[in-house]
Amino acid sequence: MKAVVFHAIGDIRIEDVPEPAIEAPTDAIVRLTASAICGTDLHFVRGTFSGLDKGQILGHEGVGIVESLGEGVASIKVGQRVIIPSTIGCGHCQYCDQQFYAQCDNANPGGKLAGTAFFGGPAAAGGYKGLQAEKARVPWADTNLVPVPDEISDDQAILMSDILPTAWFGADLADIEQGDDVVVFGCGPVGQLAIASAMVMGGRVIAVDRLPDRLDMARRQGAQTINFDEVDPVEAIRALTGGDGARRIIDAVGIDAQHAHDGPAEPGLPGKLADAVEQRLIEPAVKTLGRHFIGGDGPTQVSRWAVEAIAKGGTLAIIGVYPPSDTHFPIGQAMNKNITIRMGNCNHRRYYDVLIDHVRSGRLDPTKILTQTEPMTGAIEAYEAFDARQPGWMKVELEPSA
Ligand SMILES: [Zn+2]
Ligand SMILES: [Zn+2]
Structure with a gap:
């Protein structure tokens, strides 16, 4: 076969x-x-x-x-x-x-x-x-x-x-209740379906990405959108949530921001795939939509934004994939806001x-x-x-x- x-x-x-x-x-x-x-x-x-x-x-x-x-x-x-x-x-x-x-x-x-x-x-x-x-x-x-x-x-x-079960799992972990503000970081395939899942659960969704076609798709689903190339996403989320921050946040980004920060994570790839990597056009999908989330602050960018933009006592669901060695989570700030963090493989x-x-x-x-x-x-x-x-x-x- x-x-x-x-x-x-x-x-x-x-x-x-x-x-x-x-x-x-x-x-x-x-x-x-x-x-x-x-x-x-x-x-x-x-x-x-x-x-x-x-x-x-x-x-x-x-x-x-x-x-x-x-x-x-x-x-x-x-x-x-x-x-x-x-x-x-x-x-x-x-x-x-x-x-x-x-x-x-x-x-x-x-x-x-x-x-x-x-x-x-x-x-x-x-x-x-x-x-x-x-x-x-x-x-x-x-x-x-x-x-x-x-x-x-x-x-x-x-x-x-x-991808649909993974997206639904993320929304389930986030404990969404009717009327909750839900932020979804990452608008690739899983992020898009997390938006749809959160809406079925009654959430009011704010989607964050930088790629216009992905933000368009999120908007077509009925989400409000934030392009983090254009505005500070933490301030924008606070502005859209009456200054409180979002009660529920789903991180559908994960490992790519990590690798990008750590330097040249891609070994020398032969062939056309290598060319694609060279051109920095790689767009990982599904669980790990994050290369475009590389920010000035490095690997914890999404984690940091999430912990800053979450409401006190809120729930953060992480379905983006992180390596076991990752130690960059802003735990002190999270602890001091009494947030709940849930995560894992679907x-x-x-x-x-x-x-x-x-x-x-x-x-x-x-x-x-x-x-x-x-x-x-x-x-x-x-x-x-x-x-x-x-x-x-x-x-x-x-x-x-x-
Ligand atoms: Zn898959
Ligand atoms: Zn078993």
């Missing part, structure tokens, strides 16, 4: 690879009808997240049809159309029992302290083969496959594999009942951020265009069987 295969930083190829097989009785094999390129994938290709093994199949977003099942799968049927949530849980450990799937004790073969397991990542994240392929093996299929109703299209469903599986309901009813339409659909055979070009953030490239769907 064909798959998008990682060879080295800056070197990915579409190749023939062996088809996956059932390895455990709880496995399923899914024939993918949709996949997608995510900002996280770009991090691997660029080398800002390291550790991807040569030969690993990329991708952690997928929708498809169940092709075969191990004999221990109870709730899923062959032929069913399913969403594959990006993070993997066993479904029966002490964390999965509490719906903390991202902290599952069993999914990462590295052990219970090894961290979140997900598809298409490095060995440290479990090493599960990715979903930019014609087929994939899904472990613990009863937990890690979500049957999707016919009324939900593949275009909608693929955005429910990772527990995707937790949110499907509510998200399927919202998407089916039209209250949430994730496809407003989908800008390209390409056959998987065009994946390399799609990565390059996405990597270079050519105008209008917000979110790319791949069709493995096209």
Whole structure:
């Protein structure tokens, strides 16, 4: 079968690879009808997240049809159309029992302290083969496959594999109540869907970014917007909230500001991807929308703005990805404002009942951020265009069987 295969930083190829097989009785094999390129994938290709093994199949977003099942799968049927949530849980450990799937004790073969397991990542994240392929093996299929109703299209469903649950998770962490002022830092794909999620929860949203097309999209959703290239975002947020600051803030930015501050984080990339990096046109997407958040104050820019702009006693939700070594959070100021900080990797599986309901009813339409659909055979070009953030490239769907 064909798959998008990682060879080295800056070197990915579409190749023939062996088809996956059932390895455990709880496995399923899914024939993918949709996949997608995510900002996280770009991090691997660029080398800002390291550790991807040569030969690993990329991708952690997928929708498809169940092709075969191990004999221990109870709730899923062959032929069913399913969403594959990006993070993997066993479904029966002490964390999965509490719906903390991202902290599952069993999914990462590295052990219970090894961290979140997900598809298409490095060995440290479990090493599960990715979903930019014609087929994939899904472990613990009863937990890690979500049957999707016919009324939900593949275009909608693929955005429910990772980014809509992640955005909803951010809004959920922020504890939004009807009428709350909610600031969303970062207006990439996850930020946009965090805006939509916050609105469904009754929030009054203020979106912060610097890129005009992203701010336009946020405005079209009904958010007020702040371009931090033009105004001081902290003062602007205070002005829009009667001087109090925002009760709820979602950071959908994360690691990129960090790397940019630390200096040349990009190793020498060969080929066109390197050119894109050179031109400083990289626009990471999804969870880590932050390169354009590089400010004069360096890596803590978004954290600092958030802590300054949050109301006393407010809640800050961090869904942008930060490296474990990060120590730059302004903890003293946060402590002295009695704020609550919640953060983490999304527990995707937790949110499907509510998200399927919202998407089916039209209250949430994730496809407003989908800008390209390409056959998987065009994946390399799609990565390059996405990597270079050519105008209008917000979110790319791949069709493995096209
Ligand atoms: Zn993703
Ligand atoms: Zn578990």
